[in-house]
Amino acid sequence: MYKLSDNNKLRAKQVLSCLTLLLVISFSLLLCCSVAVAQSTDASEATPTAAPTVTSAASAAVSDSTKDSLSAVITEVKGKHVQYTTDGGQTWQKAAVNIKLKRGDSVRTGFGSSCELNFGGHSVVQIEALSSLKVDDYAATAQGEKVRAKLRYGAVRCGVERGRVKADTRISTPVSTLSIRGTLVYMEYDSGTRRCKLQVDDHGPAWASAAAWRWGSGCDGCDEDEDGDEEASPSEQSAAPAEEPNQPGVYVLEEGMRTDCTLSRYLDMAVFDRTVWVNGNYNIGDVSELEKKAIIFNTVQTDPGSGAQQYEDETSGSSLTVPLDEIEFPEGDIPIG
Amino acid sequence: MKSSFLIRFFVLVLMGILASSCQSSRAPQSNAASLSTQDSASLAYELASERWCTNNQACAMVLMLVDDEDSSKSFDARLAALQSKGFVEPGWSLVANDPVTKGTLGYMLYRALDIEGGVMIQVLPLRRYGYREVVHAGLMLRGSEYEPLTGPEVVGIMGRAARMMER
Numbered sequence: 368m369y370k371l372s373d374n375n376k377l378r379a380k381q382v383l384s385c386l387t388l389l390l391v392i393s394f395s396l397l398l399c400c401s402v403a404v405a406q407s408t409d410a411s412e413a414t415p416t417a418a419p420t421v422t423s424a425a426s427a428a429v430s431d432s433t434k435d436s437l438s439a440v441i442t443e444v445k446g447k448h449v450q451y452t453t454d455g456g457q458t459w460q461k462a463a464v465n466i467k468l469k470r471g472d473s474v475r476t477g478f479g480s481s482c483e484l485n486f487g488g489h490s491v492v493q494i495e496a497l498s499s500l501k502v503d504d505y506a507a508t509a510q511g512e513k514v515r516a517k518l519r520y521g522a523v524r525c526g527v528e529r530g531r532v533k534a535d536t537r538i539s540t541p542v543s544t545l546s547i548r549g550t551l552v553y554m555e556y557d558s559g560t561r562r563c564k565l566q567v568d569d570h571g572p573a574w575a576s577a578a579a580w581r582w583g584s585g586c587d588g589c590d591e592d593e594d595g596d597e598e599a600s601p602s603e604q605s606a607a608p609a610e611e612p613n614q615p616g617v618y619v620l621e622e623g624m625r626t627d628c629t630l631s632r633y634l635d636m637a638v639f640d641r642t643v644w645v646n647g648n649y650n651i652g653d654v655s656e657l658e659k660k661a662i663i664f665n666t667v668q669t670d671p672g673s674g675a676q677q678y679e680d681e682t683s684g685s686s687l688t689v690p691l692d693e694i695e696f697p698e699g700d701i702p703i704g
Numbered sequence: 705m706k707s708s709f710l711i712r713f714f715v716l717v718l719m720g721i722l723a724s725s726c727q728s729s730r731a732p733q734s735n736a737a738s739l740s741t742q743d744s745a746s747l748a749y750e751l752a753s754e755r756w757c758t759n760n761q762a763c764a765m766v767l768m769l770v771d772d773e774d775s776s777k778s779f780d781a782r783l784a785a786l787q788s789k790g791f792v793e794p795g796w797s798l799v800a801n802d803p804v805t806k807g808t809l810g811y812m813l814y815r816a817l818d819i820e821g822g823v824m825i826q827v828l829p830l831r832r833y834g835y836r837e838v839v840h841a842g843l844m845l846r847g848s849e850y851e852p853l854t855g856p857e858v859v860g861i862m863g864r865a866a867r868m869m870e871r
Contacts, residue, residue, distance in 0.1 A: 383710050390714065447772070448745040459746065477744030478769050478866050496870065497748050497863035520752050520856065521863050557864075558752055559857030560845055 435507045438467035439514075441474070442485040442631065446496075448477025468502050475499040476521070483631055486514045490536045490547075491631045493524040503539075511535060522555035526634040543645045553639040566639035742775075744768040748862070754855035762804035762853075765862050766791060766812045769869070791815040793829070807849030809858065810835030813865055817841075843868070 441451070441462055450459040451466060451474045462474060462482055474482060476498050484492045486505055489512055494500050498521020506513050514536040516523075527536045527547045537546045540556040543563045553566040739760065741747050747764060751757055763782040767774040770789070776782040779800035786792040791812045798808065811834030814821065819841055825833040835849040843864045853861070 386714060387710070390717065448743060450745050456749075475745045475749050477746075477748065478862075479772050479870075480745070495863075496866040497744070497859065499749060499752070520748075520859050522867065555863075557856075557860030559854055559860040 436470055437487060437505045437507055437512070438469050439484045439486050439502055439505050441466045441468065441482055442491075443483035443493075444480075445482065446477070446480025448480040449482045450475050470502060470504050470506075473499060473501040473519075484516075485631070486536070487512055488528075488630070490514050490525070490527045491634055492516060492538070493631070493634055495522040495524070497521050498523065508535075515539070518554060518556045520556055520558040522553065524551070524553050524634050524637070524639075526551040526630045526637075528630060545645070551634055551637050551639075553637075563645050564642060565645045566642045739764055739774075742773065744772075748859050751855035752859045756803040757853050757855045757858040758801050759798045759804045759808065760800040761855075762809050762812070762858060763792075763798075765858065766809075766816055769862060769865060770816050786812065789815070796831075803852035804858065805831075805849060806844060806847055806851045806853060807831030807835045809853060809861065810838040810844060810849065813838050813843060813861070817865060817868060841868070 441464055444462050444464055449462040451462045451468060451472060452459045453469070453472050455471065456473060459475070468474065468484065474484065474494055476482060476494055476496055478496055481493060481495050484494065484500070484502075486492070492500065499519040500521075500523060501517040501519060503515035503517050504513060505515070512535065516536075516538045518538055518540050523538065525536070525538055525547055527549060535546070536548070537544055538554055539545070540554075540563050541558070542556075542561050543565075545552065545554060545565065550567065553564075555564040555566075556562075557564075739747065741750065742764075744765070747761065747768070751761060751765075760779045760782065763779070763786055764774045764776070767776065767782060767785060770791075774782070776785055783792055783798065787794055792798070793811075796808070808831055811829075811831040813819075814825065814834040814837045819837050821833070821837045822840075825837055832849045835844070838844045838861075839846050844861050
């Protein structure tokens with residue numbers, strides 16, 4: 368060790384005092400920053416409750432002139448763990464049949480539980496086990512009905528009729544939005560991996576038509592399982608006499624899938640065997656008149672407005688066969704060898 | 705003497721600041737020693753917004769999946785219930801507040817769902833092969849058996865498991 372001179376001691380003292388001052392300043396800055404961060408966190412936690420009320424109130428005021436807010440109804444509850452909230456998730460209550468949900472309300476399910484939400488009979492959403500769905504919007508517009516639902520996690524089966532009321536139904540996840548019209552879909556969202564799976568059934572509305580034929584009109588006898596129609600296999604359902612003439616009171620699917628419970632029953636038994644991972648915005652199901660004309664003009668195909676077709680349909684491309692006498696080879700027979 | 709003391713003090717303060725800044729990035733948070741709910745719907749809802757899923761929460765979810773409810777009051781009771789069902793091996797040293805790994809949850813689900821496993825899991829009933837069976841069943845994404853799972857990931861996995869059970 369060496370001894371410092373008086374001059375160096377003075378300098379060292381000055382340096383130390385500067386360091387101490389810097390330390391004090393940095394501590395005070397750190398303290399200020401932490402307080403600011405804590406305040407901003409509090410504010411951000413508070414905004415989800417405060418801000419949406421302001422924005423929803425404002426948007427409601429704007430939209431009230433153009434549309435009327437409607438209520439979705441819980442039409443079926445299975446299991447013990449089905450809950451709903453009407454205050455933005457602060458309190459949850461046990462769900463029961465006939466409870467009405469408005470804009471901003473949510474439903475969540477646990478293990479072995481599911482429920483069904485009915486949007487005026489035109490759109491049905493079945494919420495499967497361990498899922499959470501929020502009703503973002505449900506309103507009557509000049510064009511028809513508007514349904515907006517947000518799937519937070521889990522899976523839903525959704526059926527939207529086509530025909531009398533033009534239902535504009537969209538189910539969104541953080542990674543995709545599905546606009547569904549005149550068909551049935553299964554949608555599953557995993558918030559952990561942010562993967563969204565979409566499944567559609569193989570036959571589409573054409574098969575539902577045959578099923579509706581066998582169920583008869585409305586809900587008369589729906590709960591009775593006399594001849595085992597509910598458990599009928601898809602092949603049996605599709606083998607129903609589709610060519611039979613319409614009878615009075617018999618429900619015809621093409622004019623809208625709505626009866627008292629046909630849509631939800633069909634949704635129950637639909638087999639979703641075509642899977643695709645989606646990421647983006649999609650329109651699924653029926654097409655509008657304008658889209659139909661455009662498709663016919665561009666592709667000169669059969670009427671796409673008839674929905675998904677069965678393989679057994681005469682008009683289905685997969686069932687078309689070309690007679691041998693129509694096959695012509697301009698250069699004569701097929702060269703062999 | 706005085707200057708060296710101040711320098712040591714300064715260095716200690718800097719080390720303290722450094723240590724406190726590193727503390728916030730540590731993964732496990734001790735928030736699940738006791739579960740706030742016994743209901744699967746609310747537990748899944750909570751997990752969907754949490755960073756990590758702890759062993760305690762995962763064990764509760766598996767019990768709820770199988771029994772529809774979790775009557776255990778503590779993590780030890782949960783482990784005992786799972787051990788009696790054969791979902792957890794006695795040799796495992798699970799800490800309640802540590803994040804659950806893919807191997808642990810995979811093995812529990814393999815047992816709970818009674819998945820028909822391959823040769824390896826029959827010969828060596830380890831978490832490694834339980835996790836592989838669950839990946840093969842499409843419940844979990846491929847990774848490592850030591851990989852910790854987030855809350856939303858566990859909700860997705862358990863949801864798929866619940867739907868698989870219903871089928």
